[in-house]
Amino acid sequence: MAFNNLSRRAFIKAMLASLALSACGAPKSGQEGALEKLSTSLAGGPTPTPTLAPTPTSLPSADGVAQAYLQAWQRGDFAATYRLLSPSSRRQLGSRQFAAAYQNAARQSTAINIQAQLQSLLAEGPQATATFHSQWQTALFDALEADHVMRLRFEEGRWGIDWQPTLILPQLGHGVTLTLLEDRPERGEILDVQRQILASNEPVITVGVVPALIPASDRPELIEQLAPIVGVNASEIEEKITTSPPNWFVPLGDIDFDTSVAYLDLLAAMPGVERRPHPLRVYPQAETGAHLVGTLGGIPAAQAEAYYAQGYNGDELVGLTGVEGWGEAFLAGKRGGKLLTISPKGETLAELASAQPVPGGNISLSIDTELQQRAELILGARRGAIVVMEPTGFVKAMASYPRFNPNDFAAGIDAETWSQLLDNEDRPLVNRAAQGAYPPASLFKIVSMAAAMEKLGWSPEREFYCSGTWDGLGENFPKKCWLETGHGRINLKDGLTQSCDVVFYEVGLALHREDPLLLPEMARAFGFGRPTGIQGIDETGGVVPDNEWKMEALGEAFFDGDAVNMAIGQGYLLATPLQVSQMMAVVSNAGLLYRPQIVQQLSSRNSGDQFFRPEQVNQVPVSPESWDIIQDALFGVAHGRRGTAREAFAGIEYVVIGKTGTAETIIDAPHAWFAGYSPADPPEIVIVVMLENAGEGSKEAAPLFRLMLESYFDWLGKGG
Incomplete structure (x- = not known):
């Protein structure tokens, strides 16, 4: 015990000395108390374990x-x-x-x-x-x-x-709903160049009821009387009335103005029945220009969100094709309306917002209805297309057959009519002038000749020999000329006039071996291989094949044989009649490439008129001297002693600069082409005729070109 007490006292002294030294002076506040507690603890035994007082747990933040x-x-x-x-x-x-x-x-x-x-x-x-x-x-x-x-x-x-x-x-x-009370403006009109109406609106009458105003005892008889008038089953009318708010107008069906007049007294005597007029889209020219004017239809599901963002409600008919589709936003105007809160009883509680409608604008086209009718009459019931275009790009007529009637779409096309259109193997909904892609055949020799003169430096007098067969790819790969007996000795210029395939086999092979991109790039300069950019028309871009395209599409290289086929407008090369029209316009303009146009004027009540002018988009890299040679060669096609279309144009009073084409197909007769312009200087009109699976261009398409040209000048008042 004595040892223990001594040891404790010694330990306390040592601790006190240590604390004093570490403080370097007087103890700080609290140190004296700490020392006293330490002394007491050491003297009095172990310190009891502290007990924690309970405290509330805080909730996480909201x-x-x-x-x-x-x-x-x-x-x-x-x-x-x-x-x-x-x-x-x-x-x-x-x-x-x-x-x-x-x-x-x-x-x-x-x-x-x-x-x-x-x-x-x-x-x-x-x-x-x-x-x-x-x-x-x-x-x-x-x-x-x-x-x-x-x-x-x-x-x-x-x-x-x-x-x-x-x-x-x-x-x-609770129970309060948000409702948009729409004020839809009338859709703008589509007009031709003479202000003739191509698409407009006429009133129809919507017959409906306000359920709260119909006495319960009269309801069954009233429904039975309404059913045959509006063409809706009585049970459907009953369901509409039962499921609608009692104070709301419930539309039951549309009737035309004459029917409304015929049942005027009966409908006026029915309690709770109302007639409300609204516009219906009409196409007074029916099938004429149908592919150009276009169609209406329900909002496509894939585009619904985009339409909602523009203020559409989802139940509208909107422009889907042609000018109706291209000009939807302009033609439709901007909807107005009131945003209301509605009580569970159907009463208006408050107006949260309102906006005035903006009326739709009118679109005027460069098309002339009479000329369009003439083109369609000349084309007749032949699958194909005729394009009539000014050299600076404005389209005067664009016929395609078969056609359809856009009035079938105006109120929502019925399932049977839609099925008939889709199942028709002749594809009447396709505008063959801009959506049909075909091998341009010998028409493309214009491009090939331009490339040979400009890129290879070949003279128009460069000579070739055509025996009717060509073995430039080797004896195992002979190719035929369309003239089986051959053209004999023939130069480059006459090769275009007489459409000698052998001449252009040589052109295609030489261009490809010099540089595989020479001919594809010249083709693109003429406007092939991409959409023309025409506004208001649905179109395809066609195909200009090269090594990159073929590797991507078919997984193989672009060979000499492919280039040879391309030079005569065959193989993988595809073009629309509209693109061919653009090419012929380039020839008529000596290299100026204009964008084709059909929309000529936009007229808005708010912003006035906007006019469209000719739009040059390229200058084809061909010298003036080469253009003179090409134009002279094409003059010989219709008027020369050995021109391929001399018979079709015998005795014609107009100068025709043009080219025949016969596009071979795998499974059917060839497509017939003729493309040209008139007169020679200055050129006034470009015309292209394409007939699907009709035969030779000189025999089938060229005569129709002549009819169209003569009809055009007659329409202008220049006929003989």
């Missing part, structure tokens, strides 16, 4: 949940927003009903973008209240802005939103 909800709403992620609802709200509201409430509000308001910003949040125990501000950018109205209150609760171990419709808009209480 800010993150509120912020996440608003961000998910902005993204349109309704699955994420629904997961953030409180368990109580989720038990009362299904996920589909929840998403539909937001989607309907966005649809009715024509919302394009919604931004929401959290402003404050106050939590008191398991309850929290947040405020936020929303801004709705819409297609029809000025920006909508609102201040909201959001309530949250801590339930089942997490924060969740107690959902109310006011989180969408403050004006939306």
Whole structure:
């Protein structure tokens, strides 16, 4: 014990000395108390373990949940927003009903973008209240802005939103709906160059009822009387009335003006029945120019969101093809309307926004209806196309057969008519002038000759020998000329006039071996291999093959044989009659390439008129001397002693600069071509005729070209 007491005293002294030295002076506040406690502890035994007093556990913050909800709403992620609802709200509201409430509000308001910003949040125990501000950018109205209150609760171990419709808009209480009362402007007209109507509107009468105004005792008889008038089954009328708000107008069906007059007294005597006029699209020229004017149809599902963003409601008929499709936004104008809140009883509670409609504008085309009718009459019932175009690009007529009647689409095409059009193997919906791609055959020799003179430096007098057979690719790969007996000795210029294949086999092979891109690049300079860029017409770009194209399309290289075929307009080369028209216009203009056009004027009540002018898009790299040679060679086609079309143009009073073409096909008769312009100087009109599987160009297409040319000058008042 004495040892222990001594040791304790010695330890205390040592500790006191150590603390004094480390302090370097007087002890700091609290040190004396610490020493006393240490001394007491050492003297009195072990210190008891302290006991912690109970304190409340704080809840996690609700800010993150509120912020996440608003961000998910902005993204349109309704699955994420629904997961953030409180368990109580989720038990009362299904996920589909929840998403539909937001989607309907966005649809009715024509919302394009919604931004929401959290402003404050106050939590008191398991309850929290947040405020936020929303801004709705819409297609029809000025920006909508609102201040909201959001309530949250801590339930089942997490924060969740107690959902109310006011989180969408403050004006939306339970049972209150958001409704867009549309004011749709009348669609603009499509006119020809003489202001003749190609597409317009005429009124039809929508017959409907206001259910609340129909006495219950009269309802069965009234429905039976209405059914045959509107052409709707009585049971369908009953269902529409039963499922609609009682104070709303319920449309039942459309009738024309004459039918409305015939049943005027009967309809006027029916309680609750109303007649409301609205416009129906009409095409007074019927099939004439149908591919150009285009069609209406329902909004395609794949484009629905884009249309909604422009203020469409989803049930409209919109332009889908031709000028109707190209000019949809201009023709349709801009919808107006009122954004209303409606009570469960169908009463208007408030007007949240309004906008005046902007009327649709008119589109005038360069097409002349009479000339278009002449072109279609000359084409007749032959599968093919005729293009009549000014050298600077404005199209005067564009005929394609077979055709269709756009009036069939005006009120929504019926299933039977649509099926007949789709199943027709002659494809009447295809505009062969701009959507049909064919081998241009010997017409392309114009391009090949230009490339030979400009890129190889060949003289037009360069001589060749044609025996009717050519073995330039080797004896195992002989190729024939269209003239089996051969042309004998013939130069490059006469080779174009007489369309000698052997001459152009040599051209194609020489160009390819000099540089495989020489001929493809010249073809593209003439406008082949890409869409022409014509506005208002649906078109395809055709094909200009080269090594890159063939490797991508077929997985093999572009060989000498491919180049030889291309030089005579065969092989993989494809072009539309419109592209061939552009090529002939280049020849007539000595190298100036103009973009084809059909839209000539836009007329808006608000912004006035916009006129379209000729648009040069390229200068083909061919010298003036070479153009003179090419034009002279093409003069010989129609007027020369050995021209391929001399018989078709015998005795014609107009000068024709043109070229025949006979495009070989694998499984059927060849396509017949003739393309040219007249007169020679200055050129006034370019015409292209293409007949599918009709035979030789000189015998089938050239005579139709002559008829079209003579009809054109007769139309101008220049006929003999």
